[in-house]
Amino acid sequence: xxxxxxxxxKSVSVIGAGLMGSGIAQVAAQADYKVxxxxxxxxxxxxxxxxxxxxxxxxxxxxxxxxxxxxxxxxNKALDNITLSTDSLAAAQSDLIVEAIVENIDVKQKLFAGxxxxxxxxxxxxxxxxxxxxxxxxxxxTAERQTRFAGLHFFNxxxxxxxxxxxxxxxxxxxxxxxxxxxxxxxxxxxxxCKDTPGFIVNxxxxxxxxxxxxxxxxxxxxxxxxxxxxxxxxGMPMGPIELADFVGLDTTKFIVDGWAKEGRIEPxxxxxxxxxxxLVAKGHLGRxxxxxxxxxxx
Ligand code: CAA
Ligand code: NAD
Numbered sequence: 001x002x003x004x005x006x007x008x009x010k011s012v013s014v015i016g017a018g019l020m021g022s023g024i025a026q027v028a029a030q031a032d033y034k035v036x037x038x039x040x041x042x043x044x045x046x047x048x049x050x051x052x053x054x055x056x057x058x059x060x061x062x063x064x065x066x067x068x069x070x071x072x073x074x075x076n077k078a079l080d081n082i083t084l085s086t087d088s089l090a091a092a093q094s095d096l097i098v099e100a101i102v103e104n105i106d107v108k109q110k111l112f113a114g115x116x117x118x119x120x121x122x123x124x125x126x127x128x129x130x131x132x133x134x135x136x137x138x139x140x141x142t143a144e145r146q147t148r149f150a151g152l153h154f155f156n157x158x159x160x161x162x163x164x165x166x167x168x169x170x171x172x173x174x175x176x177x178x179x180x181x182x183x184x185x186x187x188x189x190x191x192x193x194c195k196d197t198p199g200f201i202v203n204x205x206x207x208x209x210x211x212x213x214x215x216x217x218x219x220x221x222x223x224x225x226x227x228x229x230x231x232x233x234x235x236g237m238p239m240g241p242i243e244l245a246d247f248v249g250l251d252t253t254k255f256i257v258d259g260w261a262k263e264g265r266i267e268p269x270x271x272x273x274x275x276x277x278x279x280l281v282a283k284g285h286l287g288r289x290x291x292x293x294x295x296x297x298x299x
Contacts, residue, residue, distance in 0.1 A: 013091030017048025021100035023158025029081040092118035103255035109140035116141040126152035213241035214274035246287035
């Protein structure tokens with residue numbers, strides 16, 4: 001039986017070095033956790049490293065505005081905390097494993113089933129999934145692991161967004177939940193708690209809103225630019241829904257909606273597909289990360 005230890009989490013593995021995994025690795029490293037960042041290829045790890053480098057320079061400039069030496073010392077200390085690996089089982093050695101790979105239940109289950117065999121019985125497992133049921137992902141692991149398996153949902157861009165949703169399944173113990181609260185606070189985030197429901201809090205509200213914006217485009221009622229301007233100037237949003245979708249990734253947005261449509265846990269009208277979204281993803285226009293989505297970022 002798991003019981004809370006003092007500073008139970010000292011080391012963290014982040015699996016997936018994309019938009020989210022790199023951000024989670026960065027904030028954990030900045031908070032002085034020993035971090036192993038894992039992806040399938042060296043190229044994917046290099047992509048994650050580049051994202052971290054740009055972001056951490058920004059954080060350092062803000063933290064130590066006039067002191068270049070302090071900026072560099074902060075950057076070096078955090079980067080020294082990060083080890084890169086293409087072996088997902090290297091992740092099994094950490095106290096906490098946060099998964100941030102592709103939004104696909106079969107792939108996530110396969111990953112966790114392997115990790116469950118390799119990791120210590122005390123290791124806490126967490127998924128950063130945007131939309132999949134944590135209970136279903138965790139079902140690929142043993143009943144004992146399911147008492148230490150939660151959703152830990154960060155927001156993009158992780159270094160700037162201050163929220164973490166902690167998804168509490170029926171099997172998660174209070175002690176592990178509290179360890180995740182401590183971890184979230186130490187990484188500079190404010191945790192909120194939610195049951196294991198579709199989209200938890202933020203995406204339950206945000207994704208149907210983005211989908212309706214795509215349908216305005218589908219129906220030819222307004223341009224992308226005017227939809228974004230309207231929501232920024234008329235509703236005080238930092239980004240309009242179309243540019244936000246490009247920022248999140250159109251593949252990820254489509255995975256979320258398709259998954260919900262298939263599962264049937266959410267009202268069908270909210271997850272009606274959008275032709276504009278389908279066409280862009282089919283062409284490989286995935287938003288900012290691929291250089292083109294609804295908007296062009298190549299210049
Ligand atoms: N790394 C580090 N810091 C960053 C950063 C990054 N990648 N991006 C922004 N920041 C920091 C900046 O340093 C700045 O900090 P201060 O205000 O303390 O100086 C702050 O964030 C604002 O940045 P900027 O002034 O450069 O730019 P901005 O005002 O246009 O803000 C933004 C950029 C924070 C991204 C803002 O546009 C925003 O909040 N957009 C909405 C983002 C959002 O909704 N994210 C959630 C997406 S949904 C999701 O993540 C869940 C899911 O499952 C899909
Ligand atoms: P991404 O496409 O930027 O990165 C995913 C990374 O996972 C890629 O580098 C890929 O190579 C790697 N990967 C895929 N399968 C793997 C495996 N089996 N083992 C190791 N690495 C693997 O995606 P992202 O935007 O970072 O999203 C990752 C997760 O976070 C998804 O579950 C997504 O729903 C969730 N999420 C995304 C956002 C967002 O705004 N993009 C916000 C919150 C949560």
